Amino acid sequence: MAVREISPQKKVLVYTRNFTNRLIHWATFFSVLVLMITGYYIGEPTAVYGQGEAYNQFIMADIRYYHFLAAMVLDVSLMIWFYLAFMSLHHRYWKEMLPLPGTIKGAAEVAKSYLTFKKPPFYAHFDPFDGLLFMVLILFMVMQMLTGFQLYVQALPADYWWSELIHVTTDWVSALLGGSQHVRLVHHIMQWIMVAGIIIHVYLQIAKTIIWQDGHIGQIVGGYKFRDVE
Amino acid sequence: MARHVIDPITRIEGHLRIEIEVENGMVKDAWSSGTLWRGFEVFLKDRDPRDAWIITQRVCGVCTTVHALASVKCVENAVGIDIPDNARLIRNLIMGAQYMHDHIVHFYHLHALDWVDVVSALSADPKKTSDLANSINQNAPNSGAGDFRAVQEKLKKFVNSGQLGPFTNGYWGHPAYKLPPEANLMAVAHYLQALSLQSRLARMHAIFGAKNPHIQTYTVGGVTCVDDLNADRISEFKYLVEEGRAFIDNVYLPDVLAVAPFYLEWAGIGGGLKNYLSYGMLPGPGGKEPESLWFPRGLITDRDISKVHPVDASKITEDVTHAWYKYRDGKPLHPSVGETDPWYTGIETDRADGKYSWLKTPRYDDMPCEVGPLARMLVNYVSGHKSTVENINGVLKALNKGPEILFSTLGRTAARAVETKVIADNMESWIDELAANIKRGDLETFTPYDMPDSASGFGMTEAPRGALGHWIEIKGKKIHNYQLVVPTTWNGSPRDSKGRRSSFEASLIGTPVHDPKQPVEILRTIHSFDPCLACSVHVIDPKTNEVFTTRAI
Amino acid sequence: MTAGAIRHPGEIYLVVRTRSILACVIHWVLFCSVVTLAVTGAYIAWPSYYFGKGEAYATFTMADIRYYHFLAATFMMTSLLVRFYLAFTESCHKDIKQFLPTPRNIKNAVQLAYHFATGRGKHPHYRFVNPLGGLGIFLISASLFIMVCTGFLMYLPAETPGTIWHSWAFSIAHSLGGLQIVRLIHHVVMYVIIALVLIHVYMQIWKNSVYTESDISSIIAGYKLFPLRQIGHFADYYGIKLREKPPSTEEMDSASEPVPAREPPG
């Protein structure tokens, strides 16, 4: 029976992700999850009605509060992530995520492997295909940050240094997109694209874990995976 | 000298036993025993204070709602909230409906058979009965000769069936029955009318109170029936009030005045105690107590009807010298510091210094007091309560007697009738106030609150049978201590430590008894109090949890 | 790549199949249905907001949520039932014994719990479910079974009036002290399940991190990786040559015995 089968493959354990790296992943995961759920309510507020007197009900206010709170967690973790991409002592991954010729070639090879089931070379941290996907996701997150801040700053008092800062850094977004209503639209649509991207990401990690038997998915929990012994 | 036991006393709520000693055809001494113990205060402990009213309402199914009211009041007092005006009005309407209903049931179905010989009615002339009815009141309904003949036919068939049902073994033909056959027939007809009417009047409770007995609309903070605050329900209520008032004006009061002249000697029998206590009830706008109470709070001592004394709830004590409980140092205690230690010594004990009842013996300022309709009417009368004064003077004038006849069995029964009319006449004003509020768009029925972690409070009101007080102590948002001091405890309790009798026992002294085996005279006086035993027998909280020792089976 | 060498330098691991994909799928169906049950159940217990405005005759929020609760319950029951059946079959390596609280399992579970708590003693390598985990899964299953029973006791009287099921459920509900008590049990046991699941998830992450056997991939992809050095007495089997007959479950379980460390073959 299948379950009794033991593969003769020998593997060696490789540490691929340190604690900070994993922590950032899960902080990003939970903050994006909260942002998605609260964002859905803000975009579709008829989903939940508050009862009682308006002066005593704060459903939208509460949900926006948690949206902003989660956004702050995401911002901070993204910033650390960017810093580590260049400065990490463990693994400086910025190059692996840029669409350089080498990365694109590697990504094509990985993509081919998904179709041919021929195992691609071992990549300790993430393969080039993932790298490009992450780049896309990160870009979307950055865009969500920019549009999000642009929407957020509209509600802030103007004479506040913090709001000045946001104005200076993100007003161009509004100008570029053609007004705050378009900013809102882009913020909304990009979220759905991100949902699709996240689904692809999760699917690929599970598929790789199953197909290549490297314990791939475990690395984001335990920090290690396995490499074939040549 | 023979000792006679009447057990069970029927046509009352609960389980009562009366023992009398008769000498030369007169009662020389009497003992009253409550023979059921349920332990309400024991299981109230640790309950949610908001549930207390639902539980305490079940102490009595006859004067249902009054315990509910006293209970929500005592919790509201502890929480420290005022209820909205609509809630006050609905509570007053429900209370008023209770009085209209309960007093009619008491007079016709629990009390009338002490004065009316059902069998004698068989020999009445329906024509003369009709004349009699019309001579008392021209508006008397269903009082044609044909109406009375139909009742008599029905009664004859019933008697001829040989199955007398609830009338089996009545004291028919007893010389104490003095009404002519025609008056008896009229009373029987009204007995049956009242039987149908009371079922309709109970609907007044149901309109706002969901059902009767045991309403389910109160809640700590107000009432729940906000959905019923509409013209439809109010007019339904109003017409039922009118129906009840028509009966009270045209049947109940005339009947009392028609029967009384035949039993005028009872205006000198059954007086008993000389002190009368009323807590007052039916709060007015603002709901402040006792200032806004429509029936004032007060105490009359020594039958002195020139003065009403204020009432101080802290002067109430309970004594267990003759009750089946033990106190550690034997002294009377205020309910809030009372103890519980049931100590049953058997029903056939020495009455002189033994224990013989499950009722404790309450005293106000060390005085035995009578409570009930007579006490309320006297306090109202002396305080100058307008409609009470008018109605009592009307009754006294009709009987051509002075106020001294009120201190008697007959006086008690008359006071009840007067009270029914006084309250029924005022129902409309509350309905109008309620309608005016609704018209204004005021539909508020509930005051929100937070249950305090610890608090204490009390609620006082009047049950149809007399003064009713609930005391609560809340700790950890739960009931820590709950006590009830109820009307029949005042009236039906055994002697106190100084050997002084309470109302039942005191009022029986000197009652003529024709035949101790047919103690109809005893029943007259006892029933005039409208005893309600279920609520009277209770225990005071166990700070020490001693009561749990009684669980051993 | 530097970090890879910090722990277990040169340690050789073997891929060991631990679950059929079917068992993995059932796990996640069970997980999703229990999450759905918990969320919809929370709404049924505390319907604090109302969803969907409108007239009552045209709005069915509670009705819908109850429907999804019942739907998820059928998924949960079916997957539980299928898993129970598979526990007796080869495709789940007849693992029923690993979940039952037999004296042996309890003894091993206590030992394991002591090791997990203090770190004393050698880590036993269990290929399938370890006795402590088996006990936890037994408790979760038993709790789910209680939920199924109490759920039916509430569902049948309401949804099948006039049938034999109705009177049957009614009798049992009353012998337990009435529907209100059944409801209370249903409510409280949900907390028990949440607590147990919390511990379960924590323990999987913990084991995955501490023992580097990739426990997490076991429930997703169906295999773990064992350090060859520490399961030495299976080396001839795990090594280069496959044995004719696979070791029995008991043999696998007894892998908890201290094993002398050896050099990895090859």
Added chain:
Amino acid sequence: MCQLSSGFSPKSSEERVKALAGLDRRDFLSFCSIMAATLGLSPSFIPKIAEAVEKAARRPSVIWLHFAECSGDSEAFIRSSYPSTEELILNILSIDYHETIMAASGEAAEAALQKAMTENKGKYIAVCEGAIPLATPPGPNAKKGDYLTIGGKTGLELAKEVCADAAAVMCVGNCASFGGVQAQRPNPTGAVGIEEAIGKPTLKIPGCPHNPVNSVATIVNFLLLGSFPKTDNLGRPLFAYGKRIHDHCPRRAHFDAGQFVEEFGDEGAKNGWCLYKMGCKGPETYHNCSMVEYNDGTSWPVKAGHGCIGCSEPNFWDNMSPFYGRLPNVILPGVEATADKVGFTLVGAAAVGAAAHGVYTFMNRKKFDPTLKDKEE
């Protein structure tokens, strides 16, 4: 259970009609149709009910006993509208002993009881109201059941004596059926329902108090078919206790819609929304309140904006309380807490335990990872 062996000698229906003098034909038929509806019979049964009531020439003897109770069920019974109490007393039943309405007291009352029991041996209906206290009070002369004595006998003795020769025992109200209010924790008087006290199956019409429509319909069923109606396994007639209040509640649409009263007197209350969150026990209570209502169909608790308290269910004082909460409290030895408090404690303990274990293993990671140890060595 409770089969009657031709309890009533049939006389001519003409004679019976005469006995019903005063109840005019229209009223009588309206009573019969209400009874048919209450019992869930088709309209074709109306003439049969009329016939059965008319045929029962000798009215069935009823002995109504009061035990530990508040008389609420007697009061409820006399609120009957179809038939009226008058009809019940004069024409339909022969209520031979009933402490609240009977003329006789004391010895005469005792004699009436003995007479009814002897004359109708094996044929009378014993209606019981109130629970039987079984505990023994402390005290020198106390014996079992002394918390209640009537005519010098304990309630238990009286119940056993009267119920022994009854054709059937009918319990009205929750006290007689299941022990009721005095049987709630800690049940200081050891009160139990009649069935448990006398060890004989009884028919139960629970409620606090019961709805007279149900007791009267049960009696009419008895007159019509010579037996009591079909019951559930607790002994409650299925016609009245076969369905949940919740399933026939006029506010059910608001439950399904998710529209709830959040606080008494709020907008939801004014709009008649569901009382689920106010602790309504309709979902666990079998009773026909929502269909027949009380006091001649005037109202019932949920209509009056107050949740159901489950008064037809056994031990409802304990199980259904706190009455303004959804769930009863969890009672563990020495502790009483809400279900959610218990649950949060449980989950919190698990989370804290996991976190503590995580920190501990991180601090002592060398113990767990032999490789690290090896390396150091």
